[in-house]
Amino acid sequence: MTLESTTEVALSASHVSKSFGVGADRVEVIEDLHLDIRTGDVTCLVGPSGVGKTTLLRLLGGLATPTSGTVSLGDKVITEPVEQVAVVFQDYRGSLLPWMKVAQNVAFPLEGRKVPKAERLRRAQDALEVVGLGDSADKYPWQLSGGMQQRVAIARALAYEAPIMLMDEPFGSLDAQTRFELEDLVLRLRNDLGITIVVVTHDIDEAVYLGDRVVVLGGRPSRIVDDVEVPLGRERNQLTSRATPTFIELRTRVLEEIQQHGLTQQVTGA
Amino acid sequence: MTLESTTEVALSASHVSKSFGVGADRVEVIEDLHLDIRTGDVTCLVGPSGVGKTTLLRLLGGLATPTSGTVSLGDKVITEPVEQVAVVFQDYRGSLLPWMKVAQNVAFPLEGRKVPKAERLRRAQDALEVVGLGDSADKYPWQLSGGMQQRVAIARALAYEAPIMLMDEPFGSLDAQTRFELEDLVLRLRNDLGITIVVVTHDIDEAVYLGDRVVVLGGRPSRIVDDVEVPLGRERNQLTSRATPTFIELRTRVLEEIQQHGLTQQVTGA
């Protein structure tokens, strides 16, 4: 897999607020949030359920516009999805087009980029092999298990070969083994191709293992409660890295922060 | 929360096979599988993505009929969903009715059981509080985040108050903290109310932590490759239980078994 261009890119959100609804129904989800995504980093977003991770990711991807503040790619303010960004949606089922077979689904975004058909299909097949679905190219999404569908969504983003990838709980439905392999795939994407990756995850071990940096969201409206650099180096190993003291220390730290903003918090707050 | 009846029940699958499609498209997913779910146990089903966990759960719930073999509840062969079983679907989004608000979604199954309205709403509200969504009763599902939707689906199964609960990756989209709390909720359901619970999960730590027994599925067509008793007792603690040598030993054992049947296996097999 090669990238067409690995130009210097950096996503940044500055003074971003986002609310839904109007009048009495208005909910402030994100308030005055500032975040710079560094080029070539894996940035992990964690935080309790409902805190606004997906919302933030959609803002970064240009899929939603902030109520106030701006999101920019380099010097360009983003109000629309841009070519340099591929997205894996949390709602992977809903994001697969049911009338297309798996391979077509994966190849579809390339069609919009005018990639020739043979090339499209080759890239789709490659991406499917990488996620372990080489033999399911010819099935419809509903014929696949949940985890397989999720991998199709990942394959689609891979085949798109964008320099920035936004992934919303991409491994949520995968078994440990598959998950490990795809986590390592993400690291390889960063190391070998210099892709900038933002991963939303609820698995703190995963966040620390993958991330060069873990951003913890919390509060209502949400803001960044912690921004943790992960000094584990660029080469990581599922067994050894996870056993280092730094790893354990960081995961405990993040865990504690999330616990402060977790379920119990919400219930008592209600 | 009380149960109307906590009669002796036990689900069992005997010599169950399941295939999809006909002719050349036919895929054998499960072959000659035998499994007894013991009353009052938490049974965890684990296995690589696409192995057939959801399929097995649907068979146990009477939502699908086996191609051969039988599933029975006590002495009764099941070909249909039965009253004693509540299900949390892997596709939680699809299983919430978009035209109903959250509270209505949770209360809806009770309506079918002719529970009076006030009682229904009370039980729905209780269940929502338990999953930390007491203040979201009046929203539509699409106004919730992924993890919140998943919790609504859990709340619905809770409010149904069935003696058997089948849960398909119920905590997949939840953050660590919420997840811990809901895991402990599951354990309380078993301990305090004697509910029989089957949980499909891809998180092996979770399987060992929750399960009285962990059933590992593998192969194509799938069969039971291991059936592990978890001798951690009925009272468990997120911090201490997970640190016991038994826990660590068991999770390593299960992990290795899954790795034997995981992604790499499939890719090379293809």
Add this chain to the structure above:
Amino acid sequence: MTWTQTIRSSAAASQRRGATPGIMLWRVGVFVAGIALWAVIAASGVVPAGLVPAPSSVVVTLAQQVVTVEYWQAVGLTVWGALIGLLAAAVVGIAVGVITGASTAAELSTRFLVDFGRAFPAVALIAVLVLILGRGLELKSTLVFVAVVFPILLQTQQGVRRVPSSVIETARAFRTPRALLVRKVMLPSATPSILTGLRLGASVGILVAIATEVLSGSPGIGNQITDAQMGANSALSFAYIVTAGFLGFAVNIGLEKLQSVLLRWRPAMGGEN
């Protein structure tokens, strides 16, 4: 069998392509029962013989007619008129439907015209329209077009509007160009709705073509029916009425085939089993 079982097994049945022998048997059964009922009504004299002929006499008459050139000419003229109108309506209806479905401004701007046009009883103006269009193919296909274009348009428009937002969001995220979006996302998603529009339109088209013939005297099935009625020849008029029914049946078979190809991707209802 319980209700759910029935649903489940029928869902399984519909997964198989085409009609099973069981379905065929049932169809034949319904057919026989229908004909028997008709025969009984005709024979009992509840309805005057002049109005409802016996099925046998209709079959005989139809058999006599199908070997004549006149019959096929009439059928051809009707079908031709309906077909031209229908094709034009399909092209315009789907195109405008997609545009107005995809753009709120376009939909609002055309809303009055569409709602007005849908309710515009063009058939009632035949005497006037003949002044402008004469009684030839133009009149027939124009009226068919006017009657059919709006259902197709609306079905398309609403189908496009109801593309799930998760799907649209995906397309947006990958910056799907407009043409591709329409072709590969909106149209497939709206296909069930559009096909329903076409199925409605196909029958309405034939009906309007026939009505036009009846009312304007332009040649075709409708005209044959008028003749038969003026001659109090009910067997003959029924023969042509039945012909119209068969036409609708045939068109819909075609559309159903199209549907089974276009909607191959859809899982059978009630969950796969």
Add this chain to the structure above:
Amino acid sequence: TNDSAAPDSNAEEELISVVVARGAVNLESAIIAQEQGFFEQEGLDVDLQVTGGGGGAATNSALIAGEFDIAATDAVTAIRAINENMPIVVVAGTKSAKPDYEGEVSDGLIVPPGSTITSWKDLEGKKVGVPELGGLPYLTVVTALEENGVPLDSVEIVPVPMDALVAAAQNGQVDAVFTFSIFMLSALDSGFTRVGTGVREFLPYAPQSLWVSTVEFAEKNPEALTRFRAALELGTEYGNENPDAVRKVYHENTELPAPFIDNVMILEPLDVNFNSKGWDVLLKGMQQTGEVRDDLTVEDIVWEGAR
């Protein structure tokens, strides 16, 4: 319209396209004229299209739209069109109600078996079915009621499609119906009784079916129209003398059952010319029912060569 050069040596032939409303049983003289070569004899090359019925209004429209030069239609629709300034004129007749004609009457008021109605007078407070409000049958009924001293507003006149008239009476939806031709004769066959005569008695000489042309055509081609009338005249005579020729026309151009045509059907006399009394009663009837404006005269309706 086509006045291209004629191949014939004798007379200058003119091509006129003529439409005959098929099924309305008003095409006899023209078809006979065509078959017997009377048009040719008059130096006309007539393109006789036998097209559909569709009612007089549609035929008038098609004529105005320029589909053909001359068309067969019925008197009431022609008058209505002219009343609204449609540019057409009546150029010849086909059939009129002849009070002096000996033959059987083929229209009238009929009642189902067992009815207590025996005459027009009994209609007070009853329901009468007619094929259409405002048509010739309707005008006949109105005139008949008037002449019999039955107040109009005491009778409910309901329009019922032609082929359902008899059945409607049989089912008791209406008490009596005014109908004609095969519908009346077969009703009489099945036990209906005729309790009143028809248009011949109440609207004597009223034109029934006739030929119309556009005003423009009549102005530009008076000669052709005169010849057309002459040929029709010949066809009419021939038809009146040879009933079998008329029957043959019916056999070939209508869906009437053969036995009916041969044995039962009443052949009304054909006539190209009008009796001015007929126009008067018809116009008066239509004016009284508010169908047409009061100052409409025969001169507005009938081409001068046909008055």
Add this chain to the structure above:
Amino acid sequence: MKLKTYGPVATILLQAWLPIALVVLWFVGSANSTSVFWPSLSTILQTVVDWAASGKLWGDLVFSFGNYFLALALAIVVGLGFGLVIGLLPRVGQVLSPYLDFFRTLPIVVFVPIVILVLGVGRGPKIFLIFLACVWPILLNCIEGVRAIAPSVFETARSYRIPLGLRIRRVVLPGAAPQIAIGIRLAVTIGLVMLVVSEMYGSTEGVGYFILQSGQRFQLAAAWGGTLLVGVIGWAFTAVYVLIEHRVLAWTREDADVTRTKAVKGDGK
């Protein structure tokens, strides 16, 4: 799909500009018309005013729309009833569908005599004819709507053993509602067209009768006037219907700032 929404003023302006432009164009363009075929718009409108002034308009409206609403209600009930059965039991649909297609295409106009025999000469046949035209869009869309419900929704209802009645009321009908709404929207206006046609036979009053009689009598301005009136009524009914639909189907309007317009614009520049 998420829709772009406009403010109330913009919505009205957007809806109004084209019809107003056309009416003005027509008004000006036809002002000096002397043609009997193309009466001027003012002449046409005058006929409607005359119609109203004669006092008949009101009675005609009451008669016609009495039939219309009855028929529409009947069509909704029958269409949904059969639609649910066929949608839920595909085998029944498979057996019946050829016959439904057959009957759908029978020229009902020629059955009028039989209908009159059975239903009499009054409102009956008219209601029946309108009903017959309205029922098909509702039926077909209901079937399609039921079939389009996500399998996961049915699965949920099954697993929680929702009884049939409740399942239809709370699961199937709402799930099929968006598609059913299209069917009813079509029926609303098809019914109007059929209302006019239905008064072609055996009528003495009604809006359709007025139009048809005017046409038959070559009172072209009045015929145009009547049809225009029906068209405007069709628009008005649809507007009311859309309001109702808007409320009933509130849950389908996902509120987010994703707009369709953006989706359409999202081409790779």
